[in-house]
Amino acid sequence: MQFLRKQFPVMLAFVMGMAMFIREFVPSKFSEQLYYGFTDWAIVIVGFSAVFAILSLLHHHMNKVRRRVEGYGYSVITILAFIQMIILGLIFSVRPGTPAGWEYQWLFVPMQATMFATLAFFIASAAFRAFRARTWEALALLLAGLIVMIGRVPIGEFISPHLSTFSDWIMNNPSMAGFRGIILGVALAQIAISVRIIFGIERTYMGGGD
């Protein structure tokens, strides 16, 4: 049991990781078949993980209802909404024109859009209160933010064509350079974590406990 829990996943990660790595340098029909065969497996495995996520969500909310935790009414709504959507989806499918499709179009879409739209109000209020040039760095950030904000909408162009030109320059130079640094940093970290997983140094993905 200990072998299946501890050693086997590490061995599996090593074999699969190395196979995928070596495959990159072996351009053959077999290696291509292996590659696409593994990706088919991966889709199935990810599908299973979605089922686990659903079970975990239900378990979490059922526990809240059972213990009558404060606000458990929301959990009841979540469970009911979930169950009815599953039933309607299985019977009628979820395409437009079906009951589940109707719920999607007339409940889910407006609710999500509303949640996102309220951001405009919060951002306006927060920007008014918090966006202050207290240091030189904050001033630089503030100026760049203001120029990009006004330069990327038609009113900026209407006020002065230079605003949109300067806004484009900010996006194409300082902002882009910053994001390139982030992308490179993330890529290097991904390589490092992959090597650690392949060689069994990083084992947190196996979870804790005995």
Added chain:
Amino acid sequence: MEKVQKPSFIERFLQLDRRIIYTLVALAVAIPLLFPLGLPIKVTPEVQSVYDMIEDLPEGSNILMSADFDPASMPELYPMMKSVMRHIIRKHHKLAITVLWPNGPNLVAQCIEELKQEYPEWTNTVDYVFLGYQVGGAIVIISVGDSFSGTFPKDYYGESTDGMPIIKEFNQLGQADYMVMFEAGNSGDWWIVYGTEVHDVPVGGGVTAVVAPMYYPYLQAKQLNGIIGGLKGAAEYEKLTDVPALATSAMDSQSMVHALIFVAIVLANIFALMLVGQKRRQAREEM
């Protein structure tokens, strides 16, 4: 009894009730919708590149589209997706559509239905195939490098993809002449890294304004041929296709809200500086 000093105008301004700000934002959105200002929309080179690519491809070229967003980003991405799809239909290109976000497929279905009203001759399985959602994210992208029909055995409408007329000619990512992705997150990175770079397919991106800066490094490295950024990008595309619609009508509102926030931030900073000066003067006088 100590006299309570009334807050100055500056102090009252800086503590402006948030409900006043909310009301101003609501007015800035609503008034231009009711009384359009018709501000000019300038087409940026990033949007022009996407348009030119679709325009210049020979008729009947294969285009892959991925709609990786959900209703939260619908106001920005839906209008641009519709404009681009309209352009593809007009140019008689073949279109395969995938979705990597579970809550996205019905938005694409809605868009298809709306466009079919405009172009009834646009035929499913012949001119386009809507492959729907497949779980797996980046793995799906790798998998469509092998075949669409293997990764999506059935299309969104439940029809078997194997044997569809369009799939006979266009069954792999590598067979695409161009790819357009609509992204509300980082799935665009996956399309570039695992998809188009591997199969050497040019790609353009329609992205929300929030994530647009994340895609500029790819644009400069020519890994992306163009970016349609946010609602403004969508309005630019509508201008290029000569069908002003949702995005164009919302541009004045967006301009007004941006202008309002701009003025609010500038005034708040000026007043905050004045308050600091005022307090320093008071402190000097008290000494």
